[in-house]
Amino acid sequence: MTASFDPTALHTELFINGAWRAASRGATFPVENPATNEVIAHVADGGPDDAAQAIEAAGRAQAEWAESTPRIRADILYRAYELVVANTDRLAAIMTAEMGKPLAEARGEVAYGAGMLRWFSEEAVRVGGDDAVSDYGSTRVIVTREPIGPCVLVTPWNFPLAMGTRKIAPAVAAGCTMVFKPAALTPLTSLALVDIFREAGLPDGVLNVVTTSRASSVVDTWMSSGIARKVSFTGSTEVGKALLRQAADNVMRSSMELGGYAPFIVLADADIEKAVDGAMTAKMRNMGEACTAANRFFVHRSVAGEFSEKFAKRMSELQVGNGSHPGTEVGPLVEQKSLDKVHALVSDAVTKGASILTGGTLPDGPGYFYPPTVLVDVPIGAKLMHEEIFGPVAAVTVFDSEDEVLRLANDTEWGLAGYVYTQALKTAQRFSEELEVGMVGINTGLVSNPAAPFGGIKQSGLGREGGKVGIEEFLEIKYTAIAV
Incomplete structure (x- = not known):
């Protein structure tokens, strides 16, 4: 008996400003089952025009989303957690079909990804600050944390659900909008996760997804847009270095989870x-x-x-x-x-x-x-x-x-x-x-x-995902001085 996998029940389009739609050129690319070499789906092949529309949607949605209450964000994340758990077998079957990992291990990844959603639903309401009188006593020092702004999220093929939740969840918790490019080898799990966020009530424009077989044409558009304020990437050290060079042009905050050894x-x-x-x-x-x-x-x-x-x-x-x-x-x-x-x-x-x-x-x-x-x-x-x-x-x-x-x-x-x-x-x-x-x-x-900070040093990366520090990667510190 094999796991149930129905490709006709999957979304294979781009998701921009709350709507599923074909790529602007109408192009698609195939997704293969690595166990059988059979093509199991064709997914929208987005390009620069689609990428531009996605980052513009994220930019337009940022101000209103940043003003949403921590409780609203936490509740959306918790609903997404419940939906992921409820869809464990379906998500595992999709993952196994497009990536090859055994079903038992795929179910374990679903549990890990769900744990990320639950963890950051709890962290969303715990973003703190500071309030103190300055050392000279003439000023009250107020320190607050605010959403960093629209984020570029790029995930690898090997853990399509876990990597998606590890990036999307803290961004949602912090009040950031996103453009998201999943790996071309395993886009179906990511698209299923996006649909879960839609069902959980995430507002239009907060999460925008462009699948593509030409990663650089999409990501370069986002990095040079002037709209994105942060990039979070998991993948090879070589690509991470290229993104860091691009991030420098707009002084973007960068999180890099790169090669391991x-x-x-x-x-x-x-x-x-x-x-x-x-x-x-x-x-x-x-x-x-x-x-x-x-x-x-x-x-x-x-x-x-x-x-x-x-x-x-x-x-x-x-x-x-x-x-x-x-x-x-x-x-x-x-x-x-x-x-x-x-x-x-x-x-x-x-x-x-x-x-x-x-x-x-x-x-x-x-x-x-x-x-x-x-x-x-x-x-x-x-x-x-x-x-x-x-x-x-x-x-x-x-x-x-x-x-x-x-x-x-x-x-x-x-x-x-x-x-x-x-x-x-x-x-x-x-x-x-x-x-x-x-x-x-x-x-x-x-x-x-999920409760521990994940990340490396040297050429294995910058920043941490998960744990108490995971949400900090998506927040800016603001200091306000009030005369007393």
């Missing part, structure tokens, strides 16, 4: 069973197509054999297949380009001396499937020790000392997440402090949580 460190005193459990979570969430995915496994020499053997066994037992089929634990990669990259990285590592414990071979099609793979004795010179894998491949390297592994872990331009397994509190504290990342998991392979 997470180290997974197993120290000599680690509980190996728990470390393997954590490795499965940190590596195999979303088939490894996650910016937080463990990329490099550094295991102390004294436990490397035991860890690698148990890890490879667990990986080899995973059921690979169409994500809509019961029992599937690992779906396909999202496209041929991803499949080619992953296999090329594995081949390069083997050529340079790595050994395969499990996986490593390309299956026959259809679909962009790659088997869960564990490599050992991976040399530092292998490409996958310096490039984000974004696939179900784990590269294991041994180390001998804490100083050595910290140096290896930090020897990268990225700094999003890191994972450490140890039973010593002092060691855990040291690694938490000295790992050059924005998020650290100690004896856990999962760091994402």
